[in-house]
Amino acid sequence: xxxxxxxxxxxxxxxxxxARVFSFLSGPPDYGAGLLDTRRYGEQYASKGEDADRALxxxxxxxxxxxxxxxxxxxxxxxxxxxxxxxxxxxxxxxxSIESGGSLFLYSSTDDSTxxxxxxxxxxxxxAFACVLxxxxxxxxxxxxSHGHFFPDPQYENVQHIICCDTYATYAYDFEFENNNGFSxxxxxxxxxxxxxxxxxxxxxxxxxxxxxxxxxxxxxxxxRRLRIRTLQYGVARNINELYDSxxxxxxxxxxxxxxxxxxxxxxxxEGRLLLHDWLVILTAQYNDAYKIVEFGKPGTTGPLDVxxxxxxxxxxxxxxIFALLRSPLLRLHEEGVHPDYRIYLQCLFSALEPSSLLRAxxxxxxxxxxxxxxxxxxxxxxxxxxxxxxxxxxxxDAFTTLIVYYSSTADxxxxxxxxxxxxxxxxxxxxxxxxxxTPKLLLIRSGHDNAxxxxxxxxxxxxxxxxxxxxxxxxxxxxxxxxxxxxxxMK
Numbered sequence: 001x002x003x004x005x006x007x008x009x010x011x012x013x014x015x016x017x018x019a020r021v022f023s024f025l026s027g028p029p030d031y032g033a034g035l036l037d038t039r040r041y042g043e044q045y046a047s048k049g050e051d052a053d054r055a056l057x058x059x060x061x062x063x064x065x066x067x068x069x070x071x072x073x074x075x076x077x078x079x080x081x082x083x084x085x086x087x088x089x090x091x092x093x094x095x096x097s098i099e100s101g102g103s104l105f106l107y108s109s110t111d112d113s114t115x116x117x118x119x120x121x122x123x124x125x126x127x128a129f130a131c132v133l134x135x136x137x138x139x140x141x142x143x144x145x146s147h148g149h150f151f152p153d154p155q156y157e158n159v160q161h162i163i164c165c166d167t168y169a170t171y172a173y174d175f176e177f178e179n180n181n182g183f184s185x186x187x188x189x190x191x192x193x194x195x196x197x198x199x200x201x202x203x204x205x206x207x208x209x210x211x212x213x214x215x216x217x218x219x220x221x222x223x224x225r226r227l228r229i230r231t232l233q234y235g236v237a238r239n240i241n242e243l244y245d246s247x248x249x250x251x252x253x254x255x256x257x258x259x260x261x262x263x264x265x266x267x268x269x270x271e272g273r274l275l276l277h278d279w280l281v282i283l284t285a286q287y288n289d290a291y292k293i294v295e296f297g298k299p300g301t302t303g304p305l306d307v308x309x310x311x312x313x314x315x316x317x318x319x320x321x322i323f324a325l326l327r328s329p330l331l332r333l334h335e336e337g338v339h340p341d342y343r344i345y346l347q348c349l350f351s352a353l354e355p356s357s358l359l360r361a362x363x364x365x366x367x368x369x370x371x372x373x374x375x376x377x378x379x380x381x382x383x384x385x386x387x388x389x390x391x392x393x394x395x396x397x398d399a400f401t402t403l404i405v406y407y408s409s410t411a412d413x414x415x416x417x418x419x420x421x422x423x424x425x426x427x428x429x430x431x432x433x434x435x436x437x438x439t440p441k442l443l444l445i446r447s448g449h450d451n452a453x454x455x456x457x458x459x460x461x462x463x464x465x466x467x468x469x470x471x472x473x474x475x476x477x478x479x480x481x482x483x484x485x486x487x488x489x490x491m492k
Contacts, residue, residue, distance in 0.1 A: 001034070001096075005071050018075065018129040018200075020164060022119075023096070025082045028089050034063045036089045057265050057340070059092040068099040072151045075130060076100060077164035079122065081115060082341070083107045090344040098149045098348055101131075101163040105438070106345040114439035121439065128199035131162035135173060138192040140183050144174035147258040149352055165199075168437035170354040172258050183236045194231045201226065240290045247314040250355035253321050257358060260331065261347050269343075273331050280322045281486045287315065288487070296491050307484050320461075323479050324363040324382075327460045349401075349438075357400055357437070364399035364458055368392035372416060372423035383461040383476075396425060397458055403429055403440045406455045409447040418444045 001023070008019040028036040037060065059065060071078055079102040082088055090104065097104045103122070107113035133150065135143050135158045143158050148171035153159035162169070177183075183191055203224045237243035256276065264272035284307055288294040293306050309315040325331060329338045330346045350358055368376040368390050380386040380395075387395065393411035397404040405425065407417055419425045433440060445455050461476040 002067060002070075005067065005074050005076050008074055008076050018077070018164065020077045020079070020102075023078060023080045025080065025084065025088060025093075027084050027086055029093075034061070034067075036060065036092055038087045038089060057091055057268070057344070059095070060089065061092055064092050065095040065099070068095040069151070071096065071100045072161060072163060075163060077129070078102045080104045081107070081118075083110055083113065083115065085109060087339075088341055090341045090348075094344055094348055098351075099151045101129075101149055101151075101165055101169075103149075103352070104345060104348040106341060112441070114441055117439035121437075125166055126201070127164055127166040128201050129164045131165055131197065131199040133160045133162060133171065134158060134196045136194045136196075137175070138189070139178065140181075140191060141175050141177050144176045145258075145262070146174075147172040147262075147351060149348075162199075166437075168352075168354070170352055172254060174255070190236065191234045192231065193234070194229065197228045197230075199226055199228075200224065240286075241312075244287065244290070244312045244315055247312075248355075249314065249317045249321070250359050252318065253325070253362060254353075254355040254358050256322075257325070257330075257350050257362070260325070261351055264331070264347075269331060269333060273326060276322055276325060276331070277483075277486075280319065280483060281490055283315075283318070284309075284483060284487045285491050287312065289491070294488070294491060305484050305487055307480050307487065319480060319483065320381075320476065321359075321363055323476050324460060326479075327463060328362055353400075353437075360398055361400040364397050366395060366397050366458075369394040369396065369425055372419040372425045374424070381461055382459050384456075384459055385462075387459075394419075394425070395455075396428070397455065398432060398440075399458060400436070401438065401440055402443065402454075403432065404443045404445060404455050404458075405429075406452070407446040411447075417446055 001021075004021065008021075028038050030036070068078075078096045078100045080090075080093060080097045082090065082093075082105065085108045090106070094104055096102070105115070105118060107115055134156075135146075137143065146152070146158075146160065148160070149165075149169070150160040150162045150171065153161060160171070201224055203222050205220055205222070237246060256279065260272040260276050263275045284305075285296070287309060288306055289296050291306070291311050293304075307319060309318070328346070329342060330350060332338045334340070350361060353361060364382065366380045366382055366386070367378050368380060370376045370392055372394065376392040377390060380390060387408065391410075393408055393415060395404075395406040395408065397406065405419060407415070416423075429442065433442075443454055444450075445452055463475045
């Protein structure tokens with residue numbers, strides 16, 4: 001890989017306008033300077049008393065991070081396709097893809113993987129390369145941390161280099177106030193944000209058709225360098241209530257995911273879980289104080305605590321989303337059987353998804369059908385109780401990377417299984433597949449005949465948030481009760 005990147009770089013002349021390398025792995029590199037010792041994944045951590053969630057997330061060698069820097073300088077984008085169910089140490093290898101603008105894919109085996117489809121999608125969709133992204137703000141605030149698959153400029157602040165990107169590429173920023181005054185209330189000077197995005201694309205030749213003649217010359221494609229500038233003005237909320245009403249749940253979740261990934265990498269998964277829990281406690285406390293439901297220093301003197309955000313529809317989904325994120329393999333503990341490579345894969349995937357796709361990956365959409373051609377309910381909570389009370393025979397779950405059609409045990413045997421190709425349900429499935437940045441895996445499950453565990457694992461609302469497993473059906477309810485107790489303690 002080192003020699004290949006050097007060959008593709010400018011040392012041998014500008015032969016290539018863009019180089020994209022697909023790296024296929026069936027196991028960890030076991031030879032040369034990039035050799036990875038997989039013995040760190042094993043039972044020895046139990047005897048040493050080390051935190052496996054923290055020990056297995058950092059890279060064990062700087063070789064691949066240094067190689068990624070060389071790839072960026074050479075203008076080489078690297079995509080990694082790992083087809084393996086053994087420990088491969090993606091924590092070390094991931095830098096090759098995420099810092100060069102590439103992607104990381106993980107497949108447990110070749111038997112039912114979507115590798116061919118993912119390759120086809122990547123090669124067939126348009127993309128830009130040699131990109132530079134710069135962000136500027138008005139004087140009252142400044143960019144903080146940036147998140148995405150890019151490489152920060154070593155000299156200039158708030159400038160990112162992106163070797164290759166397509167229309168699915170997503171980047172996120174945190175912002176900080178320059179001082180305690182915050183934004184000016186002067187309507188003549190609203191906060192301003194400006195993006196400058198410079199990139200190169202391949203432009204096909206103009207079709208020149210000469211009547212009565214056929215040209216045998218090979219068409220020549222050209223490179224075009226373009227610059228897009230987007231300037232945005234934002235209004236300033238007059239009070240906390242107006243701020244809550246304008247909140248975007250999907251964007252909030254996206255920023256939280258970036259924060260907990262960073263916290264997990266720096267301090268371990270347990271710290272990431274604590275950060276998320278504390279964030280919800282603080283938000284709930286501030287909301288109750290703002291609406292005078294329960295005030296700081298006087299808990300219990302006004303009325304019962306509101307952990308459901310009853311006065312603010314925009315915030316109401318957040319407790320359920322936080323619960324789902326805590327139950328996600330991204331933040332579940334090593335003792336629950338979460339493979340460290342799968343956790344790294346999810347970190348790379350989630351950090352590149354746009355907010356609406358990330359929402360489905362964290363809290364899947366569960367809908368029901370009375371027949372394959374007729375939808376019954378567009379949305380259910382992820383619980384067994386929802387399945388029972390709906391009375392529907394067919395359920396469809398969209399978890400972004402996985403699509404599941406589930407026929408309940410009460411489904412009429414006369415209903416066609418699997419759903420016919422010309423039915424409404426199949427049309428929805430095909431549409432979702434076409435819209436995704438990656439190819440979702442489709443599972444067809446009939447209760448009583450097939451293993452239902454792949455479907456039932458998504459029914460998280462009756463699971464204990466700390467991973468004890470299925471309790472007495474009080475998982476999400478117990479979580480809200482714990483949040484309520486912690487909020488009252490925090491507000492004392």
